Amino acid sequence: MRLDGRGQRLAVWGVAAFIFAVLMIVTPKIPQDQKYHQFADRRNFFGIPNTLNVVSNFPFLVIGIVGLVLTLHGNSFGLSLQGELLGWSIFFLGVTATAFGSAYYHLKPNDARLVWDRLPMTVAFASVMAVFIIERIDEATGKASIFPLLTAGAGSVAYWRFANDLRLYAIVQFVPCFAIPAMAILLPPKYSHSHYWLWAAGWYLLAKIQEALDMKFYRWTYFIVSGHTLKHLSAAMVPVVTIVMLYCRNVRIERQSLLDKWRHQARGTTSVSGSGSTISQRWKAYWSGRSSSSNLHDETESLVRA
Template sequence: MRKRTATAWGVAILCFVVLMLVTPAIPQSQEYHNFADQREFLGIPNFLNVISNFPFLVVGVVGLVLCYYGNYFKLSLPGELFGWTFFFAGVAAVGFGSSYYHLEPNDARLVWDRLPMTVAFTSIIAIFIIERVDARKGTFSIIPLTLAGVVSILYWRFFDDLRPYAVIQFVPCIAIPLMAILLPPMYTHSTYWLWAAGFYILAKIEEAADVPIYNVTFHIMSGHTLKHLCAALVPVFLTLMLAKREVAEERVSLLQMWKVSWTKVKLNNANVETISCEYSGLTLYASSCKLNPMR
Protein backbone atom coordinates (compact mmCIF):
# COMPACT_ATOMS: atom_id res chain seq x y z
CA MET A 1 0.00 0.00 0.00
CA ARG A 2 2.82 2.41 0.88
CA LYS A 3 4.54 1.64 -2.40
CA ARG A 4 1.37 2.38 -4.37
CA THR A 5 0.82 5.61 -2.45
CA ALA A 6 4.38 6.76 -3.11
CA THR A 7 3.99 5.84 -6.77
CA ALA A 8 0.75 7.80 -7.05
CA TRP A 9 2.31 10.90 -5.47
CA GLY A 10 5.40 10.51 -7.66
CA VAL A 11 3.30 10.33 -10.83
CA ALA A 12 1.23 13.35 -9.77
CA ILE A 13 4.34 15.45 -9.04
CA LEU A 14 5.96 14.36 -12.30
CA CYS A 15 2.85 15.32 -14.28
CA PHE A 16 2.79 18.72 -12.59
CA VAL A 17 6.49 19.35 -13.33
CA VAL A 18 6.02 18.36 -16.98
CA LEU A 19 3.00 20.64 -17.19
CA MET A 20 5.02 23.56 -15.85
CA LEU A 21 7.86 22.86 -18.29
CA VAL A 22 5.89 22.42 -21.50
CA THR A 23 3.14 25.02 -21.07
CA PRO A 24 3.53 28.81 -21.14
CA ALA A 25 2.76 30.97 -18.15
CA ILE A 26 -0.84 32.15 -17.80
CA PRO A 27 -0.90 35.78 -16.61
CA GLN A 28 -3.93 37.25 -14.89
CA SER A 29 -5.96 39.16 -17.47
CA GLN A 30 -6.98 42.58 -16.21
CA GLU A 31 -10.13 42.24 -18.30
CA TYR A 32 -11.28 39.67 -15.75
CA HIS A 33 -12.07 42.50 -13.32
CA ASN A 34 -14.41 44.16 -15.82
CA PHE A 35 -17.71 42.53 -14.85
CA ALA A 36 -20.93 43.06 -16.76
CA ASP A 37 -22.98 44.30 -13.81
CA GLN A 38 -21.31 47.33 -12.19
CA ARG A 39 -24.44 49.01 -10.84
CA GLU A 40 -24.32 50.78 -7.50
CA PHE A 41 -27.16 50.56 -4.97
CA LEU A 42 -27.42 51.89 -1.41
CA GLY A 43 -23.95 53.31 -1.85
CA ILE A 44 -22.48 49.85 -2.51
CA PRO A 45 -20.58 49.51 -5.81
CA ASN A 46 -21.16 46.36 -7.85
CA PHE A 47 -24.10 45.72 -5.53
CA LEU A 48 -25.41 42.36 -6.78
CA ASN A 49 -21.95 40.84 -7.15
CA VAL A 50 -21.22 41.88 -3.57
CA ILE A 51 -24.40 40.75 -1.78
CA SER A 52 -24.70 37.51 -3.77
CA ASN A 53 -21.82 36.23 -1.63
CA PHE A 54 -23.93 36.34 1.53
CA PRO A 55 -25.18 32.72 1.08
CA PHE A 56 -21.58 31.49 1.42
CA LEU A 57 -21.33 33.07 4.86
CA VAL A 58 -24.67 31.62 5.97
CA VAL A 59 -23.97 28.08 4.75
CA GLY A 60 -20.41 28.13 6.10
CA VAL A 61 -21.48 29.25 9.58
CA VAL A 62 -24.37 26.75 9.67
CA GLY A 63 -22.01 23.96 8.63
CA LEU A 64 -19.48 24.87 11.31
CA VAL A 65 -22.18 24.98 13.99
CA LEU A 66 -23.57 21.58 12.97
CA CYS A 67 -20.07 20.09 12.91
CA TYR A 68 -19.66 20.85 16.61
CA TYR A 69 -23.26 20.86 17.86
CA GLY A 70 -23.77 17.45 19.44
CA ASN A 71 -21.96 15.73 16.55
CA TYR A 72 -25.06 16.34 14.41
CA PHE A 73 -23.22 15.18 11.28
CA LYS A 74 -22.05 11.96 12.97
CA LEU A 75 -18.42 12.42 11.97
CA SER A 76 -16.90 9.19 13.19
CA LEU A 77 -13.73 8.74 11.13
CA PRO A 78 -10.41 10.21 12.33
CA GLY A 79 -9.77 13.55 10.66
CA GLU A 80 -13.34 14.02 9.39
CA LEU A 81 -14.13 16.83 11.83
CA PHE A 82 -10.83 18.51 10.97
CA GLY A 83 -11.47 18.26 7.22
CA TRP A 84 -15.07 19.48 7.31
CA THR A 85 -14.06 22.32 9.64
CA PHE A 86 -11.54 23.48 7.04
CA PHE A 87 -14.17 23.19 4.33
CA PHE A 88 -16.94 25.15 6.06
CA ALA A 89 -14.48 27.73 7.38
CA GLY A 90 -13.27 28.24 3.80
CA VAL A 91 -16.86 28.57 2.56
CA ALA A 92 -17.72 31.14 5.24
CA ALA A 93 -14.54 33.08 4.45
CA VAL A 94 -15.54 33.21 0.76
CA GLY A 95 -18.50 35.33 1.86
CA PHE A 96 -16.10 37.95 3.21
CA GLY A 97 -13.26 37.60 0.71
CA SER A 98 -15.38 37.67 -2.44
CA SER A 99 -17.46 40.61 -1.17
CA TYR A 100 -14.27 42.52 -0.36
CA TYR A 101 -12.94 41.84 -3.85
CA HIS A 102 -16.11 42.88 -5.67
CA LEU A 103 -16.27 46.20 -3.85
CA GLU A 104 -13.19 47.22 -5.84
CA PRO A 105 -12.03 44.48 -8.23
CA ASN A 106 -8.25 44.27 -8.67
CA ASP A 107 -5.45 41.71 -8.35
CA ALA A 108 -4.59 42.61 -4.75
CA ARG A 109 -8.15 42.04 -3.56
CA LEU A 110 -8.60 38.97 -5.75
CA VAL A 111 -6.11 37.16 -3.49
CA TRP A 112 -8.67 37.31 -0.65
CA ASP A 113 -11.36 35.97 -2.96
CA ARG A 114 -9.36 32.99 -4.19
CA LEU A 115 -7.59 32.05 -0.97
CA PRO A 116 -10.65 30.77 0.97
CA MET A 117 -11.98 29.03 -2.16
CA THR A 118 -8.69 27.18 -2.43
CA VAL A 119 -8.91 26.06 1.21
CA ALA A 120 -12.38 24.65 0.48
CA PHE A 121 -11.19 22.85 -2.71
CA THR A 122 -8.20 21.20 -1.09
CA SER A 123 -10.06 20.16 2.06
CA ILE A 124 -12.67 18.39 -0.08
CA ILE A 125 -9.96 16.27 -1.71
CA ALA A 126 -8.62 15.36 1.75
CA ILE A 127 -12.13 14.46 2.92
CA PHE A 128 -12.55 12.13 -0.04
CA ILE A 129 -9.27 10.40 0.80
CA ILE A 130 -10.41 10.02 4.43
CA GLU A 131 -13.78 8.53 3.48
CA ARG A 132 -12.87 6.34 0.53
CA VAL A 133 -9.16 5.52 0.58
CA ASP A 134 -7.55 5.66 4.02
CA ALA A 135 -8.63 7.75 7.02
CA ARG A 136 -5.10 8.15 8.39
CA LYS A 137 -3.57 9.21 5.07
CA GLY A 138 -6.47 11.54 4.38
CA THR A 139 -6.04 13.21 7.76
CA PHE A 140 -2.32 13.75 7.19
CA SER A 141 -3.05 15.16 3.71
CA ILE A 142 -5.25 18.03 4.95
CA ILE A 143 -2.40 20.37 5.89
CA PRO A 144 -0.13 19.58 2.86
CA LEU A 145 -3.03 20.00 0.42
CA THR A 146 -4.09 23.26 2.06
CA LEU A 147 -0.52 24.55 1.93
CA ALA A 148 -0.30 23.56 -1.73
CA GLY A 149 -3.38 25.67 -2.39
CA VAL A 150 -1.95 28.64 -0.51
CA VAL A 151 1.35 28.33 -2.39
CA SER A 152 -0.52 28.31 -5.72
CA ILE A 153 -2.11 31.65 -4.78
CA LEU A 154 1.22 33.15 -3.70
CA TYR A 155 2.91 31.87 -6.87
CA TRP A 156 0.26 33.57 -9.00
CA ARG A 157 0.53 36.82 -7.03
CA PHE A 158 4.32 37.06 -7.16
CA PHE A 159 4.99 35.57 -10.60
CA ASP A 160 1.72 36.43 -12.35
CA ASP A 161 1.25 32.81 -13.41
CA LEU A 162 -2.09 31.07 -12.89
CA ARG A 163 -1.02 27.53 -13.84
CA PRO A 164 -0.62 26.10 -10.29
CA TYR A 165 -3.87 27.74 -9.20
CA ALA A 166 -5.66 26.35 -12.26
CA VAL A 167 -4.51 22.85 -11.30
CA ILE A 168 -5.74 23.29 -7.72
CA GLN A 169 -9.09 24.62 -8.91
CA PHE A 170 -9.89 22.27 -11.78
CA VAL A 171 -8.43 18.95 -10.62
CA PRO A 172 -11.21 18.57 -8.00
CA CYS A 173 -13.78 19.14 -10.78
CA ILE A 174 -12.51 15.95 -12.43
CA ALA A 175 -11.29 13.96 -9.44
CA ILE A 176 -14.35 14.33 -7.18
CA PRO A 177 -17.01 13.06 -9.64
CA LEU A 178 -14.73 10.19 -10.70
CA MET A 179 -13.96 9.21 -7.11
CA ALA A 180 -17.65 9.54 -6.18
CA ILE A 181 -18.62 7.14 -8.97
CA LEU A 182 -15.76 4.62 -8.82
CA LEU A 183 -14.80 4.36 -5.15
CA PRO A 184 -17.16 2.62 -2.71
CA PRO A 185 -18.37 5.08 -0.05
CA MET A 186 -18.51 4.51 3.66
CA TYR A 187 -21.76 6.48 3.87
CA THR A 188 -25.10 6.58 2.09
CA HIS A 189 -26.42 9.44 -0.11
CA SER A 190 -23.27 9.62 -2.25
CA THR A 191 -25.22 11.08 -5.17
CA TYR A 192 -25.15 14.44 -3.38
CA TRP A 193 -21.48 14.68 -4.38
CA LEU A 194 -22.52 14.56 -8.04
CA TRP A 195 -25.17 17.23 -7.52
CA ALA A 196 -22.56 19.45 -5.87
CA ALA A 197 -20.09 18.89 -8.73
CA GLY A 198 -22.81 19.58 -11.30
CA PHE A 199 -23.73 22.93 -9.76
CA TYR A 200 -20.07 23.94 -9.52
CA ILE A 201 -19.57 23.22 -13.23
CA LEU A 202 -22.75 25.19 -13.98
CA ALA A 203 -21.35 28.07 -11.92
CA LYS A 204 -18.16 28.11 -14.01
CA ILE A 205 -20.23 28.19 -17.21
CA GLU A 206 -22.24 31.14 -15.87
CA GLU A 207 -19.02 32.92 -14.93
CA ALA A 208 -17.75 32.56 -18.51
CA ALA A 209 -21.10 33.81 -19.87
CA ASP A 210 -21.21 36.88 -17.62
CA VAL A 211 -22.04 39.42 -20.34
CA PRO A 212 -24.37 37.25 -22.50
CA ILE A 213 -26.49 36.33 -19.45
CA TYR A 214 -26.64 39.98 -18.40
CA ASN A 215 -27.94 40.91 -21.86
CA VAL A 216 -30.39 38.00 -22.09
CA THR A 217 -31.92 38.87 -18.71
CA PHE A 218 -32.35 42.52 -19.82
CA HIS A 219 -29.73 43.66 -17.30
CA ILE A 220 -31.58 42.16 -14.35
CA MET A 221 -28.82 39.77 -13.32
CA SER A 222 -25.38 38.96 -14.68
CA GLY A 223 -23.72 35.61 -15.17
CA HIS A 224 -21.26 36.34 -12.37
CA THR A 225 -24.04 36.96 -9.87
CA LEU A 226 -25.69 33.68 -10.90
CA LYS A 227 -22.29 32.03 -10.57
CA HIS A 228 -22.14 33.05 -6.90
CA LEU A 229 -25.63 31.69 -6.22
CA CYS A 230 -24.98 28.38 -8.00
CA ALA A 231 -21.60 27.94 -6.35
CA ALA A 232 -23.24 28.51 -2.94
CA LEU A 233 -25.47 25.50 -3.66
CA VAL A 234 -22.38 23.26 -3.56
CA PRO A 235 -21.95 23.49 0.23
CA VAL A 236 -25.76 23.40 0.59
CA PHE A 237 -25.89 19.96 -1.06
CA LEU A 238 -22.93 18.74 0.97
CA THR A 239 -24.59 19.96 4.18
CA LEU A 240 -27.77 18.08 3.26
CA MET A 241 -25.68 14.99 2.55
CA LEU A 242 -24.02 15.18 5.95
CA ALA A 243 -27.38 15.63 7.68
CA LYS A 244 -29.04 12.66 5.91
CA ARG A 245 -26.29 10.09 5.49
CA GLU A 246 -25.78 6.96 7.53
CA VAL A 247 -22.95 4.44 7.62
CA ALA A 248 -23.54 2.14 4.64
CA GLU A 249 -24.28 -1.48 5.51
CA GLU A 250 -22.44 -2.58 2.40
CA ARG A 251 -19.78 -0.50 0.64
CA VAL A 252 -20.87 -0.41 -3.00
CA SER A 253 -19.73 2.21 -5.50
CA LEU A 254 -22.24 4.25 -7.48
CA LEU A 255 -21.00 2.58 -10.66
CA GLN A 256 -21.81 -0.85 -9.24
CA MET A 257 -25.23 0.36 -8.08
CA TRP A 258 -25.99 1.74 -11.53
CA LYS A 259 -24.94 -1.54 -13.16
CA VAL A 260 -27.27 -3.50 -10.86
CA SER A 261 -30.13 -1.09 -11.52
CA TRP A 262 -29.59 -1.29 -15.28
CA THR A 263 -29.54 -5.09 -15.12
CA LYS A 264 -32.85 -5.09 -13.22
CA VAL A 265 -34.40 -2.76 -15.79
CA LYS A 266 -33.29 -5.03 -18.63
CA LEU A 267 -34.66 -8.11 -16.84
CA ASN A 268 -37.98 -6.39 -16.14
CA ASN A 269 -38.29 -5.38 -19.78
CA ALA A 270 -37.51 -8.94 -20.86
CA ASN A 271 -40.18 -10.31 -18.49
CA VAL A 272 -42.77 -7.85 -19.81
CA GLU A 273 -42.03 -8.94 -23.41
CA THR A 274 -42.38 -12.62 -22.44
CA ILE A 275 -45.72 -12.06 -20.72
CA SER A 276 -46.96 -10.07 -23.71
CA CYS A 277 -46.03 -12.85 -26.14
CA GLU A 278 -47.70 -15.52 -23.99
CA TYR A 279 -50.86 -13.45 -23.66
CA SER A 280 -51.00 -12.93 -27.42
CA GLY A 281 -50.68 -16.68 -27.98
CA LEU A 282 -53.57 -17.42 -25.63
CA THR A 283 -55.77 -14.89 -27.42
CA LEU A 284 -55.13 -16.46 -30.79
CA TYR A 285 -55.92 -19.95 -29.45
CA ALA A 286 -59.19 -18.78 -27.90
CA SER A 287 -60.25 -17.19 -31.19
CA SER A 288 -59.49 -20.44 -33.02
CA CYS A 289 -61.76 -22.36 -30.63
CA LYS A 290 -64.67 -20.05 -31.33
CA LEU A 291 -64.30 -20.46 -35.08
CA ASN A 292 -64.32 -24.25 -34.79
CA PRO A 293 -66.91 -25.17 -32.13
CA MET A 294 -67.24 -28.78 -33.31
CA ARG A 295 -63.63 -29.65 -32.66
Protein backbone atom coordinates in the same frame (compact mmCIF):
# COMPACT_ATOMS: atom_id res chain seq x y z
CA MET B 1 10.13 -6.70 -8.73
CA ARG B 2 6.68 -6.29 -7.20
CA LEU B 3 6.18 -3.23 -4.99
CA ASP B 4 4.19 -3.35 -1.78
CA GLY B 5 1.34 -0.92 -1.10
CA ARG B 6 3.62 1.80 0.30
CA GLY B 7 6.06 1.41 -2.57
CA GLN B 8 3.29 1.69 -5.12
CA ARG B 9 1.92 4.83 -3.47
CA LEU B 10 5.36 6.42 -3.57
CA ALA B 11 5.72 5.39 -7.20
CA VAL B 12 2.35 6.95 -8.06
CA TRP B 13 3.28 10.21 -6.34
CA GLY B 14 6.68 10.15 -8.05
CA VAL B 15 5.13 9.73 -11.48
CA ALA B 16 2.58 12.46 -10.73
CA ALA B 17 5.35 14.83 -9.61
CA PHE B 18 7.34 14.06 -12.77
CA ILE B 19 4.33 14.71 -15.02
CA PHE B 20 3.61 17.93 -13.16
CA ALA B 21 7.22 19.11 -13.55
CA VAL B 22 7.19 18.31 -17.28
CA LEU B 23 3.90 20.17 -17.76
CA MET B 24 5.24 23.21 -15.93
CA ILE B 25 8.29 23.21 -18.21
CA VAL B 26 6.57 22.67 -21.57
CA THR B 27 3.39 24.71 -21.05
CA PRO B 28 3.39 28.51 -21.25
CA LYS B 29 2.58 30.77 -18.33
CA ILE B 30 -1.04 31.82 -17.94
CA PRO B 31 -0.99 35.48 -16.84
CA GLN B 32 -3.96 37.10 -15.13
CA ASP B 33 -6.06 38.84 -17.77
CA GLN B 34 -6.95 42.29 -16.47
CA LYS B 35 -10.24 42.09 -18.35
CA TYR B 36 -11.26 39.54 -15.72
CA HIS B 37 -11.97 42.46 -13.37
CA GLN B 38 -14.38 44.10 -15.83
CA PHE B 39 -17.70 42.53 -14.86
CA ALA B 40 -20.92 43.00 -16.78
CA ASP B 41 -22.96 44.42 -13.89
CA ARG B 42 -21.26 47.46 -12.36
CA ARG B 43 -24.37 49.12 -10.94
CA ASN B 44 -24.20 50.83 -7.56
CA PHE B 45 -27.14 50.75 -5.13
CA PHE B 46 -27.24 52.34 -1.66
CA GLY B 47 -23.68 53.58 -2.18
CA ILE B 48 -22.27 50.05 -2.54
CA PRO B 49 -20.02 49.64 -5.61
CA ASN B 50 -20.89 46.64 -7.82
CA THR B 51 -23.78 46.01 -5.48
CA LEU B 52 -25.19 42.69 -6.68
CA ASN B 53 -21.77 41.09 -7.06
CA VAL B 54 -21.03 42.14 -3.47
CA VAL B 55 -24.28 41.22 -1.70
CA SER B 56 -24.66 37.91 -3.58
CA ASN B 57 -21.83 36.63 -1.35
CA PHE B 58 -24.09 36.80 1.72
CA PRO B 59 -25.35 33.20 1.24
CA PHE B 60 -21.77 31.95 1.74
CA LEU B 61 -21.73 33.58 5.16
CA VAL B 62 -25.05 32.09 6.27
CA ILE B 63 -24.40 28.63 4.85
CA GLY B 64 -20.84 28.51 6.15
CA ILE B 65 -21.88 29.41 9.70
CA VAL B 66 -24.78 26.93 9.65
CA GLY B 67 -22.50 24.18 8.39
CA LEU B 68 -19.85 24.96 10.98
CA VAL B 69 -22.36 24.97 13.85
CA LEU B 70 -23.88 21.67 12.73
CA THR B 71 -20.41 20.15 12.37
CA LEU B 72 -19.21 21.16 15.83
CA HIS B 73 -22.43 21.19 17.90
CA GLY B 74 -23.80 17.88 19.08
CA ASN B 75 -22.33 15.96 16.16
CA SER B 76 -25.43 16.67 14.05
CA PHE B 77 -23.76 15.09 11.02
CA GLY B 78 -22.83 11.87 12.81
CA LEU B 79 -19.15 12.13 11.89
CA SER B 80 -17.35 9.04 13.16
CA LEU B 81 -13.73 9.96 12.42
CA GLN B 82 -11.59 12.75 13.84
CA GLY B 83 -10.24 13.54 10.38
CA GLU B 84 -13.77 14.07 9.08
CA LEU B 85 -14.55 16.53 11.86
CA LEU B 86 -11.37 18.50 11.13
CA GLY B 87 -11.85 18.43 7.36
CA TRP B 88 -15.48 19.53 7.36
CA SER B 89 -14.78 22.25 9.96
CA ILE B 90 -12.07 23.70 7.72
CA PHE B 91 -14.37 23.40 4.69
CA PHE B 92 -17.16 25.44 6.29
CA LEU B 93 -14.63 27.95 7.62
CA GLY B 94 -13.44 28.34 4.03
CA VAL B 95 -17.01 28.84 2.83
CA THR B 96 -17.60 31.49 5.51
CA ALA B 97 -14.35 33.27 4.69
CA THR B 98 -15.28 33.27 0.99
CA ALA B 99 -18.18 35.61 1.80
CA PHE B 100 -15.80 38.21 3.22
CA GLY B 101 -13.01 37.70 0.69
CA SER B 102 -15.25 37.83 -2.38
CA ALA B 103 -17.25 40.82 -1.11
CA TYR B 104 -14.01 42.68 -0.37
CA TYR B 105 -12.73 41.94 -3.88
CA HIS B 106 -15.91 43.03 -5.65
CA LEU B 107 -15.99 46.38 -3.87
CA LYS B 108 -12.91 47.33 -5.89
CA PRO B 109 -11.84 44.54 -8.27
CA ASN B 110 -8.07 44.25 -8.79
CA ASP B 111 -5.32 41.65 -8.48
CA ALA B 112 -4.37 42.60 -4.92
CA ARG B 113 -7.93 42.10 -3.65
CA LEU B 114 -8.46 39.00 -5.78
CA VAL B 115 -5.96 37.22 -3.53
CA TRP B 116 -8.48 37.39 -0.67
CA ASP B 117 -11.22 36.07 -2.94
CA ARG B 118 -9.24 33.07 -4.13
CA LEU B 119 -7.48 32.12 -0.90
CA PRO B 120 -10.64 31.02 1.01
CA MET B 121 -11.80 29.05 -2.02
CA THR B 122 -8.55 27.05 -2.10
CA VAL B 123 -9.13 26.26 1.59
CA ALA B 124 -12.56 24.85 0.72
CA PHE B 125 -11.23 22.90 -2.29
CA ALA B 126 -8.33 21.40 -0.34
CA SER B 127 -10.34 20.41 2.73
CA VAL B 128 -13.16 18.76 0.80
CA MET B 129 -10.60 16.81 -1.23
CA ALA B 130 -8.99 15.58 1.99
CA VAL B 131 -12.38 14.62 3.43
CA PHE B 132 -13.16 12.64 0.31
CA ILE B 133 -9.87 10.74 0.63
CA ILE B 134 -10.76 9.98 4.26
CA GLU B 135 -14.20 8.66 3.30
CA ARG B 136 -13.31 6.70 0.18
CA ILE B 137 -9.71 5.56 0.62
CA ASP B 138 -8.17 5.74 4.07
CA GLU B 139 -8.54 7.91 7.17
CA ALA B 140 -4.82 8.16 7.91
CA THR B 141 -3.97 9.10 4.33
CA GLY B 142 -6.75 11.68 4.15
CA LYS B 143 -6.03 13.22 7.54
CA ALA B 144 -2.32 13.45 6.74
CA SER B 145 -3.14 15.16 3.44
CA ILE B 146 -5.23 18.02 4.91
CA PHE B 147 -2.42 20.44 5.69
CA PRO B 148 -0.27 19.58 2.64
CA LEU B 149 -3.31 20.23 0.45
CA LEU B 150 -4.04 23.49 2.28
CA THR B 151 -0.40 24.50 1.83
CA ALA B 152 -0.56 23.65 -1.87
CA GLY B 153 -3.71 25.75 -2.22
CA ALA B 154 -2.24 28.77 -0.48
CA GLY B 155 0.99 28.31 -2.40
CA SER B 156 -0.87 28.31 -5.71
CA VAL B 157 -2.44 31.67 -4.88
CA ALA B 158 0.93 33.09 -3.79
CA TYR B 159 2.59 31.76 -6.96
CA TRP B 160 -0.08 33.38 -9.12
CA ARG B 161 0.24 36.71 -7.31
CA PHE B 162 4.03 36.96 -7.42
CA ALA B 163 4.77 35.11 -10.68
CA ASN B 164 1.60 36.22 -12.50
CA ASP B 165 1.00 32.61 -13.53
CA LEU B 166 -2.36 30.90 -13.04
CA ARG B 167 -1.29 27.34 -13.85
CA LEU B 168 -0.90 26.14 -10.25
CA TYR B 169 -4.13 27.79 -9.17
CA ALA B 170 -5.97 26.20 -12.09
CA ILE B 171 -4.72 22.78 -11.00
CA VAL B 172 -5.79 23.32 -7.38
CA GLN B 173 -9.23 24.50 -8.48
CA PHE B 174 -10.03 22.05 -11.26
CA VAL B 175 -8.41 18.78 -10.15
CA PRO B 176 -10.97 18.32 -7.31
CA CYS B 177 -13.74 19.16 -9.79
CA PHE B 178 -12.79 16.11 -11.84
CA ALA B 179 -11.33 13.85 -9.15
CA ILE B 180 -14.26 14.01 -6.70
CA PRO B 181 -17.01 13.03 -9.19
CA ALA B 182 -14.75 10.29 -10.58
CA MET B 183 -14.03 8.93 -7.10
CA ALA B 184 -17.71 9.25 -6.16
CA ILE B 185 -18.60 7.04 -9.11
CA LEU B 186 -15.77 4.50 -8.91
CA LEU B 187 -15.00 4.00 -5.20
CA PRO B 188 -17.34 2.32 -2.69
CA PRO B 189 -18.72 4.89 -0.22
CA LYS B 190 -18.69 4.68 3.54
CA TYR B 191 -22.00 6.55 3.71
CA SER B 192 -25.32 6.65 1.90
CA HIS B 193 -26.47 9.55 -0.32
CA SER B 194 -23.29 9.33 -2.35
CA HIS B 195 -25.00 10.79 -5.42
CA TYR B 196 -25.20 14.15 -3.64
CA TRP B 197 -21.54 14.60 -4.54
CA LEU B 198 -22.57 14.63 -8.19
CA TRP B 199 -25.26 17.22 -7.49
CA ALA B 200 -22.64 19.40 -5.81
CA ALA B 201 -20.31 19.01 -8.80
CA GLY B 202 -23.19 19.90 -11.12
CA TRP B 203 -23.90 23.12 -9.25
CA TYR B 204 -20.25 24.10 -9.41
CA LEU B 205 -20.11 23.37 -13.13
CA LEU B 206 -23.17 25.59 -13.61
CA ALA B 207 -21.44 28.33 -11.61
CA LYS B 208 -18.38 28.20 -13.87
CA ILE B 209 -20.60 28.40 -16.97
CA GLN B 210 -22.40 31.43 -15.55
CA GLU B 211 -19.06 33.05 -14.73
CA ALA B 212 -17.77 32.50 -18.28
CA LEU B 213 -21.00 33.89 -19.78
CA ASP B 214 -21.25 36.88 -17.47
CA MET B 215 -22.43 39.41 -20.06
CA LYS B 216 -24.65 36.95 -21.94
CA PHE B 217 -26.66 36.15 -18.80
CA TYR B 218 -26.91 39.88 -18.12
CA ARG B 219 -28.45 40.39 -21.53
CA TRP B 220 -30.63 37.26 -21.35
CA THR B 221 -32.16 38.53 -18.10
CA TYR B 222 -32.78 41.98 -19.63
CA PHE B 223 -29.99 43.50 -17.53
CA ILE B 224 -31.55 42.41 -14.24
CA VAL B 225 -28.83 40.04 -13.04
CA SER B 226 -25.44 39.12 -14.48
CA GLY B 227 -23.81 35.75 -14.90
CA HIS B 228 -21.27 36.50 -12.17
CA THR B 229 -23.97 37.25 -9.62
CA LEU B 230 -25.72 34.01 -10.57
CA LYS B 231 -22.36 32.27 -10.30
CA HIS B 232 -22.16 33.25 -6.62
CA LEU B 233 -25.65 31.88 -5.96
CA SER B 234 -24.99 28.61 -7.80
CA ALA B 235 -21.63 28.14 -6.07
CA ALA B 236 -23.36 28.68 -2.72
CA MET B 237 -25.56 25.69 -3.53
CA VAL B 238 -22.50 23.43 -3.27
CA PRO B 239 -22.23 23.74 0.53
CA VAL B 240 -26.05 23.61 0.74
CA VAL B 241 -26.02 20.23 -0.99
CA THR B 242 -23.20 18.99 1.23
CA ILE B 243 -25.07 20.06 4.39
CA VAL B 244 -28.17 18.15 3.27
CA MET B 245 -26.02 15.13 2.40
CA LEU B 246 -24.20 15.19 5.74
CA TYR B 247 -27.45 15.54 7.69
CA CYS B 248 -29.35 12.80 5.85
CA ARG B 249 -26.71 10.16 5.26
CA ASN B 250 -25.90 7.13 7.36
CA VAL B 251 -23.15 4.52 7.44
CA ARG B 252 -23.60 1.83 4.82
CA ILE B 253 -23.28 -1.79 5.88
CA GLU B 254 -22.84 -3.00 2.31
CA ARG B 255 -20.59 -0.68 0.36
CA GLN B 256 -21.11 -0.35 -3.35
CA SER B 257 -19.80 2.27 -5.76
CA LEU B 258 -22.23 4.29 -7.86
CA LEU B 259 -20.81 2.64 -10.97
CA ASP B 260 -21.57 -0.84 -9.64
CA LYS B 261 -25.00 0.32 -8.50
CA TRP B 262 -25.79 1.65 -11.97
CA ARG B 263 -24.53 -1.56 -13.57
CA HIS B 264 -26.75 -3.70 -11.36
CA GLN B 265 -29.74 -1.44 -12.04
CA ALA B 266 -29.12 -1.73 -15.77
CA ARG B 267 -29.07 -5.51 -15.45
CA GLY B 268 -32.14 -5.52 -13.24
CA THR B 269 -30.24 -7.25 -10.43
CA THR B 270 -29.23 -6.37 -6.91
CA SER B 271 -25.69 -6.03 -5.64
CA VAL B 272 -23.65 -9.04 -4.67
CA SER B 273 -23.67 -9.18 -0.89
CA GLY B 274 -20.31 -8.51 0.63
CA SER B 275 -18.45 -7.67 -2.57
CA GLY B 276 -18.60 -3.92 -2.16
CA SER B 277 -17.48 -4.15 1.44
CA THR B 278 -14.55 -6.38 0.50
CA ILE B 279 -13.41 -4.06 -2.26
CA SER B 280 -13.66 -1.08 0.09
CA GLN B 281 -11.54 -2.92 2.66
CA ARG B 282 -8.98 -3.78 -0.01
CA TRP B 283 -8.73 -0.16 -1.13
CA LYS B 284 -8.27 1.01 2.46
CA ALA B 285 -5.69 -1.70 3.15
CA TYR B 286 -3.86 -0.86 -0.07
CA TRP B 287 -3.54 2.85 0.69
CA SER B 288 -2.57 2.21 4.29
CA GLY B 289 0.17 -0.19 3.14
CA ARG B 290 -1.39 -3.35 4.60
CA SER B 291 -2.17 -5.15 1.35
CA SER B 292 -0.29 -6.15 -1.75
CA SER B 293 -1.39 -5.02 -5.17
CA SER B 294 -2.01 -8.62 -6.21
CA ASN B 295 -4.73 -9.04 -3.58
CA LEU B 296 -6.44 -5.85 -4.72
CA HIS B 297 -6.16 -6.93 -8.34
CA ASP B 298 -7.59 -10.39 -7.62
CA GLU B 299 -10.49 -8.93 -5.63
CA THR B 300 -11.26 -6.39 -8.34
CA GLU B 301 -11.28 -9.12 -10.98
CA SER B 302 -13.72 -11.17 -8.91
CA LEU B 303 -16.14 -8.23 -8.77
CA VAL B 304 -15.88 -7.70 -12.52
CA ARG B 305 -16.61 -11.38 -13.19
CA ALA B 306 -19.56 -11.20 -10.82
